[in-house]
Amino acid sequence: MAKMKQVVLRAHPRGNPVPQDFAVEEVDIPSPGPGEILVRTIWLSLDPLIRFALDEKPLTGIARVGLGDPVYGGTVSKVVESNHPDYAVGDMVEVRSGWREYAVVEPAKQVMNFRKLDPAMKPLSAALGLLGMPGQTAHAAVIEIGRVAAGETVIISAAAGAVGSFAGQIAKMLGARVIGIAGGPAKCKALIDLSFDACVDYKAPDFEAKLAAAVPDKIDVYLDNVGGDVSMKVLPHLKHGARMPIIGFISYYGDGMEAPGPDKLPGFLRFVMSRGLEVRGFPGAMTAGPKALVELADWLASGKIRNVEAVVDGLENAPAAFAGKFGSNDHIGKLLVRVGEE
């Protein structure tokens, strides 16, 4: 029987994930049953939130990855066998089929992140980035939740990541002054090259001074991907009534919700109350909806925004690429693993 590679969870991460938490194994390529399709993975998305699924006791609402289970994740895949009338061999789909080279999928059971892709989408990998969930999340953060207007000052944490780099470009397109926060001078330079007005390196010893200098008139909208220390340092620079869409809180993902203190909640709530902050969480794809995908595609086609992505080759390199997301990589934009050729 023909074999394929898959990445399974070897150990529940303690703190930020490391490559040794995962193992690459060879298994038989599965066969599709009635109503099912067999897909071959081309692009694999490594989303930070998967970190929660790797915990022994994940947060409520997150499907758990058990020891020895393949890690789940969104992919762009090609249908290579079909027992379903709506899917033909050669069709391209976005599907949450996981960190593996092939997967059997039952279309009738897919509730989210499943769609047939238009083969004209260029590049197809954008279905996992700008023209998919991260793009919708950036759209929702800037437009539906952040309500960014021309002339406002917008600051974005994890600005060099997928959502941050897309959100910054959208805010800039709307006429805002956009400041990124990212780790290291290379990422900051890349964001300026992309269209950001300024970028502050949160790993530099003079972060707080540089941050204050970058926002002399204070901040109207803080798009927060990170939480923790970075956000505590941004809060004093927010205007009264500033909007603060909570996109994510990656600085906590490694520790989990029950990490030992110090408890930052009182300090955070003090700012929420005294500055009259409008703090709002949201599910990006649902908030922005399919209409946002049409707009994003238009902006991409007309050159108003760019699809920024970084590619790591080979499924076996997915664990190290995933581990690097937690503060030690040098990628800009959406990080993808190229598992197979289109």
Ligand SMILES: NC(=O)c1ccc[n+]([C@@H]2O[C@H](COP(=O)([O-])OP(=O)(O)OC[C@H]3O[C@@H](n4cnc5c(N)ncnc54)[C@H](OP(=O)(O)O)[C@@H]3O)[C@@H](O)[C@H]2O)c1
């Ligand atoms: N609400 C939603 O529906 C939704 C949808 C998608 C994503 N999200 C969330 O949005 C956030 C960004 O997602 P993404 O896909 O854009 O992520 P991404 O492309 O993986 O980028 C994440 C970046 O976060 C930075 N980072 C990691 N740990 C950090 C820390 N302790 N302090 C400061 N920065 C840190 C790193 O960049 P540096 O090198 O700059 O540190 C890393 O590259 C995540 O929190 C994710 O869970 C939410």
